[in-house]
Amino acid sequence: MSDYAPLVLTVPEPAVRPGGTPDFSNVKIPRAGTVARPEIDAEPESIRDLAFSIIRVLNRDAEAVGPWAGLLTDEELRAGLRDMMTLRAFDARMLIAQRQGKTSFYMQHMGEEAISCAFRKALEPGDMNFPTYRQAGLLIAGGYSLVDMMCQIFSNEKDPLKGRQLPVLYSARDHGFFSLSGNLTTQFIQAVGWAMASAIKNDTKIAAAWTGDGATAEGDFHAALVFASTYKAPVVLNVVNNQWAISTFQGIAKGGSGTFAARGLGFGIASLRVDGNDYLAVHAVAKWAAERARRNLGPTLVEYVTYRVGAHSTSDDPTAYRPKTESDAWPLGDPVIRLKNHLIARGAWSEERHKQAEAEVMDTVIAAQKEAESYGTLHAGGHPSMRDMFEGVYAEMPPHLRRQRQKAGV
Amino acid sequence: MSDYAPLVLTVPEPAVRPGGTPDFSNVKIPRAGTVARPEIDAEPESIRDLAFSIIRVLNRDAEAVGPWAGLLTDEELRAGLRDMMTLRAFDARMLIAQRQGKTSFYMQHMGEEAISCAFRKALEPGDMNFPTYRQAGLLIAGGYSLVDMMCQIFSNEKDPLKGRQLPVLYSARDHGFFSLSGNLTTQFIQAVGWAMASAIKNDTKIAAAWTGDGATAEGDFHAALVFASTYKAPVVLNVVNNQWAISTFQGIAKGGSGTFAARGLGFGIASLRVDGNDYLAVHAVAKWAAERARRNLGPTLVEYVTYRVGAHSTSDDPTAYRPKTESDAWPLGDPVIRLKNHLIARGAWSEERHKQAEAEVMDTVIAAQKEAESYGTLHAGGHPSMRDMFEGVYAEMPPHLRRQRQKAGV
Amino acid sequence: MIEAIRDAMDVMMARDGDVVVFGEDVGFFGGVFRATQGLQAKYGKTRCFDAPISELGIVGAAVGMAAYGLKPCIEIQFADYMYPAYDQIVSEAARLRYRSNGQFTCPMVIRMPAGGGIFGGQTHSQSPEALFTHVCGLKTVVPSNPVDAKGLLIAAIEDPDPVIFLEPKRIYNGPFDGHHDRPVVPWSKHELGEVPDGHYAVPLGKAAVRRTGADVTVLAYGTMVHVALAAAEETGVDAEVIDLRTLVPLDLDAITASVGKTGRCVIVHEATQTSGFGAELSALVQETCFYHLEAPVARVTGWDTPYPHAQEWDYFPGPARVGRALLETMEQ
Amino acid sequence: MIEAIRDAMDVMMARDGDVVVFGEDVGFFGGVFRATQGLQAKYGKTRCFDAPISELGIVGAAVGMAAYGLKPCIEIQFADYMYPAYDQIVSEAARLRYRSNGQFTCPMVIRMPAGGGIFGGQTHSQSPEALFTHVCGLKTVVPSNPVDAKGLLIAAIEDPDPVIFLEPKRIYNGPFDGHHDRPVVPWSKHELGEVPDGHYAVPLGKAAVRRTGADVTVLAYGTMVHVALAAAEETGVDAEVIDLRTLVPLDLDAITASVGKTGRCVIVHEATQTSGFGAELSALVQETCFYHLEAPVARVTGWDTPYPHAQEWDYFPGPARVGRALLETMEQ
Numbered sequence A, B: 001m002s003d004y005a006p007l008v009l010t011v012p013e014p015a016v017r018p019g020g021t022p023d024f025s026n027v028k029i030p031r032a033g034t035v036a037r038p039e040i041d042a043e044p045e046s047i048r049d050l051a052f053s054i055i056r057v058l059n060r061d062a063e064a065v066g067p068w069a070g071l072l073t074d075e076e077l078r079a080g081l082r083d084m085m086t087l088r089a090f091d092a093r094m095l096i097a098q099r100q101g102k103t104s105f106y107m108q109h110m111g112e113e114a115i116s117c118a119f120r121k122a123l124e125p126g127d128m129n130f131p132t133y134r135q136a137g138l139l140i141a142g143g144y145s146l147v148d149m150m151c152q153i154f155s156n157e158k159d160p161l162k163g164r165q166l167p168v169l170y171s172a173r174d175h176g177f178f179s180l181s182g183n184l185t186t187q188f189i190q191a192v193g194w195a196m197a198s199a200i201k202n203d204t205k206i207a208a209a210w211t212g213d214g215a216t217a218e219g220d221f222h223a224a225l226v227f228a229s230t231y232k233a234p235v236v237l238n239v240v241n242n243q244w245a246i247s248t249f250q251g252i253a254k255g256g257s258g259t260f261a262a263r264g265l266g267f268g269i270a271s272l273r274v275d276g277n278d279y280l281a282v283h284a285v286a287k288w289a290a291e292r293a294r295r296n297l298g299p300t301l302v303e304y305v306t307y308r309v310g311a312h313s314t315s316d317d318p319t320a321y322r323p324k325t326e327s328d329a330w331p332l333g334d335p336v337i338r339l340k341n342h343l344i345a346r347g348a349w350s351e352e353r354h355k356q357a358e359a360e361v362m363d364t365v366i367a368a369q370k371e372a373e374s375y376g377t378l379h380a381g382g383h384p385s386m387r388d389m390f391e392g393v394y395a396e397m398p399p400h401l402r403r404q405r406q407k408a409g410v
Numbered sequence C, D: 001m002i003e004a005i006r007d008a009m010d011v012m013m014a015r016d017g018d019v020v021v022f023g024e025d026v027g028f029f030g031g032v033f034r035a036t037q038g039l040q041a042k043y044g045k046t047r048c049f050d051a052p053i054s055e056l057g058i059v060g061a062a063v064g065m066a067a068y069g070l071k072p073c074i075e076i077q078f079a080d081y082m083y084p085a086y087d088q089i090v091s092e093a094a095r096l097r098y099r100s101n102g103q104f105t106c107p108m109v110i111r112m113p114a115g116g117g118i119f120g121g122q123t124h125s126q127s128p129e130a131l132f133t134h135v136c137g138l139k140t141v142v143p144s145n146p147v148d149a150k151g152l153l154i155a156a157i158e159d160p161d162p163v164i165f166l167e168p169k170r171i172y173n174g175p176f177d178g179h180h181d182r183p184v185v186p187w188s189k190h191e192l193g194e195v196p197d198g199h200y201a202v203p204l205g206k207a208a209v210r211r212t213g214a215d216v217t218v219l220a221y222g223t224m225v226h227v228a229l230a231a232a233e234e235t236g237v238d239a240e241v242i243d244l245r246t247l248v249p250l251d252l253d254a255i256t257a258s259v260g261k262t263g264r265c266v267i268v269h270e271a272t273q274t275s276g277f278g279a280e281l282s283a284l285v286q287e288t289c290f291y292h293l294e295a296p297v298a299r300v301t302g303w304d305t306p307y308p309h310a311q312e313w314d315y316f317p318g319p320a321r322v323g324r325a326l327l328e329t330m331e332q
């Protein structure tokens, strides 16, 4: 009947699988300093090209170059470096703790430290993040207590969440950190709603939404873009593209579109792509986007181009689906080393100071861990009570739950 | 604390409300024949501008002009005109029937007849539409029985759906018309799945998905774009932008994006906008998109720019939210009159033949209605049985439903 | 009842600047059932506005607003269309207080017209209450008359937790006893149609006895309260009809007091039977009143089929079916 | 049990070219629980592939595929993540046959790991079966052992209607009686771990008696079957333990036969209590066995709270709680 060839289903595949040689030649990386910095009130239509490039500040020689450079003092950069180092040390210790059975589960940030640490510095008190599980840097760079974080991870008697949540699903209202959900992307649209509320109340606070590359496929992502675009909500919509969603490479979520930032263009939302391993670039773009939001200029979508160096979680083994050495081949380098080198190039840091800082940071983290463990770990020591399990389902415990608690004998 | 002005929530509003003077000066309408016709295998990236223009064939003098013209014979155009006239007559009769209490509900197509009627002609037998309630033209132009349509509307003893569905939620598998759902947009992603199945089985059939402008806000729309983009599904993704979603103007769904077609750009999907009141333009674009799908070149998103002349449904009263005369001001005219004038301009039609055709068409519809009514209407005459209510929940009736049927005494 | 519902929102928007109302078509137009008519004109379009057709977006945004400190009272156009928002309701709104240990809360009301009796077919007739009562963290309310509707909605808006507010659309304009062939009586002719002005609350979790009786307890809510009353009158069975009003938290004391007295129980709802809320009621009644029961607890419900269009009155649990169950229960 | 599930898909993909398998991480990697490991290599990437993280997209696409004529067997990574797909499941998959009067059908299986006991916290531990049993048009299956898992999954894939296939993840690698402090026994040491090769079906809708007994009937499914067996042994109560296997359609005959004999019934499930599937079971038991019952039908379930992380074993209805219910029921 038909003179057409049979149809064939396309199923995208990553360039390389275990056993192959890592290859990122398809990732086009512009030179640092080459992407223009638009006016804060630029029309989204006038800056569409920013969704297809990568804003970068640190060049190969570790210098900060171009129009997005120059925002941070030596002091601020050293603090940023310390934040990232702290997060890395924190991860290292918690991974060990998980292997020791002190907690059930952990998720690390290796390679992505710059994003949450630098973004945090673009916010004001009262602003609210709606993070995923891979933005603990928002807490660390915001000065939240490491001990409290660990108590949550250990589900111990001082766990601020009373043992109710999976490890790393923190909540810290006073630190602008919204309660993490185990369900992906639900909070992307909630951030937009929070931002709309701020605008409804003629407040000045803004919200930041967070998702990974893979989770952009959820319907909540679309809802967030629709609502943000329609009501010009004061929100920064962050997509952390770390190339992987558990075992699934970014091509499955991205499909035929060039970039995740491009998703915003169909909504008339200002959309930028930034080198996620470049602390200065992340900070500069975050500042720009936050400023737009705060000046009532509407939402901005930011895609952070980065790489998930570690396993997805402690339940995952990436060697089953990607070459072991792929992270070494990642062309954007390591965010800690890049900032360290930049500070050294600026004359504001040295190898010695770095070594010393590493030791200090590790001491701090270990001290925090010691304290946290003194309040218990998942299977030992102090722990939240069975009563805590029944509390807080509602503001006031309804009769049926009271009856159940009685039945449980507590 | 802050030197920022208070935020303010933006809530988009239509240009005019009841009492005001209709104004469509913000709708930019390019001259007919001016938009280029890309090669069938054009890269989506190379034709982004088509998402922001409007493909039009019929000019003010009712001539077919430009690169999208010239596909249809006089015979085909006359058939198209008759299809649209039939749909209009069908609507007129069913609206009356609803007012007479012969059915509970009806939804008309006034002003949008060209879209479904012309689209149908671009498909091959075996292709599958996943329509909304406003594409009955797919059935009429495909030669489906008017009597069967009416029997469904009357929920009578010959209702092909046994009274189970709300009026106009047809299903006609053999006519490439998927069972309509009352839930908006769910079928957009199903169409993509159907198309994927066709590709998985190395078939040559394609699917067509349909949604209104308002319903593009649903998560299913996003899922459809993601899946279509990732697996290059052989599907045409149709968005009928008739300016209104019940009482809500298109600006609420569209937000800051220029057009609905633009939504496809973020996915690397070829995206076009077409004059939905121009039978020739709709047909030409549909053909182009269907051909891409059939050649395994992937999905195409098409936005039809049109205007919902009538009420949303028989439950709606549009004078409460838009000027009564707004439809007269709609700049793209009436699809029936435009095609009629074109046929006359071609010398293939005349006012007399048109009058005669109107009478014939109405006769046909009335005859169909008589027959359908002889099988019953909602509250009178033959009707589906109570047994029909219990059948078909599963292929085989499970015990609990058998028990319930017995209890019901049937 | 629609005026009572509008009135509740009006009262609360006037009292509390944090109450915002939005949903599909609720702004300028005032909603397809006109429940929000006039609110945008009165309170401005940043407090009452149209939303995109995205139920997940509507609820998701409301969760964010509630976390900020607002009290959203949102409308899902029909309960049948809440499913796209189900994840936001179940995984987010219902859990936020618990999982954040009270750092964030989610005071919001999700209003949705529910139930059948208007020839709405499969997707304008559903009664999904059991899908909410199974979810801890939610409260579920179903009013049966204007006085309650206003007081319960005010209580729901004032509640610190998320409340699902199901409005039986068949009784928006008048009580309905299931006799679809008889003329409709408007609320103005019913004592519970006389809605007091201003602010008052009907507490969540308290049932009301609509008819005292000695022989059998009928548990009902929404439209079915009126059907049950009609069935009692028509059969002459001396039934005690309890209007639950709130399904979670449930007024179990009122139920056990009544069944303890009558020793018999018939449960009525429109929703499909299997795993409907009637199952929970039946389980609770036999758990708490086992030694008082003289007959099996009976359920009269919608059939386990989608809600059909043409066979509406075959599907709807009308007074004939309820009456039969009353008589059967009395015979045992 | 994971191997048995994989085997079922393997058998069916080999027999029927229309069976396709997809979901998050199921392709190259073979799924986070490795249920689909090797299937892509064996059947090619157009028959077993990774999907975007969109549960609604996965189910929605599968509905379209099923309507075309394929038989999708899809995975939702955790049952806790099915909510975004709930509309596609309830309004679409479940209703398609009915509303199209059989023109289109929806033969598909939605597999999802469910239940707790692995310290998965609130969003890796839920048992949402009641949210499916309330929906007509769906069948709901919960296996308790490898032999059943394979046979039931094959029956589900062969079924002409949509089947929800909930896999109790705690028993993927071995039976679990709730004694979390004792070493885990692998399936290889259990008679129901010996899975026959090749094709066989365990019919949907047939329960299995796992332990015959005279004193009380225990209704359970999934992991709770093993807990119930342990409770019977440990208390010495001569319980008849019925493994329901399929919740809809339910083997009511097996239930009434047993309760008719024992006169007592205890229902066990992990899901939250209110409106859980236990409510339906309790209602049915008292409706059909009222005059045989010597004690109230009891429910032992998860509490009406979200599934907590640290208090996992306080939440989980283990052998102690089930045993207590058996003894209490015997005392009445």
Ligand SMILES: Cc1ncc(C[n+]2csc(CCOP(=O)(O)OP(=O)(O)O)c2C)c(N)n1
Pocket: A132, A134, A182, A183, A184, A211, A212, A213, A214, A215, A216, A240, A242, A244, A245, A246, A308, A312, D024, D053, D077, D081, D084
């Ligand atoms: C609704 C939902 N579906 C699936 C999951 C399981 N899941 C957890 S993380 C993850 C991958 C997310 O990938 P990405 O968005 O790229 O974030 P990344 O982990 O790379 O930061 C998946 C599938 C979930 N948590 N929620």
Ligand SMILES: Cc1ncc(C[n+]2csc(CCOP(=O)(O)OP(=O)(O)O)c2C)c(N)n1
Pocket: B132, B134, B182, B183, B184, B211, B212, B213, B214, B215, B216, B240, B242, B244, B245, B246, B308, B312, C024, C053, C077, C081, C084
């Ligand atoms: C999920 C869902 N939400 C809401 C509705 C109610 N509803 C029916 S039609 C409609 C408006 C749709 O507008 P649009 O998509 O522009 O289509 P049009 O009617 O203009 O063709 C709404 C809100 C529905 N049917 N389904």
Ligand SMILES: [Mg+2]
Pocket: A212, A213, A214, A240, A241, A242, A243, A244, A245, A246, A308
């Ligand atoms: Mg990722």
Ligand SMILES: [Mg+2]
Pocket: B212, B213, B214, B240, B241, B242, B243, B244, B245, B246, B308
């Ligand atoms: Mg429209």
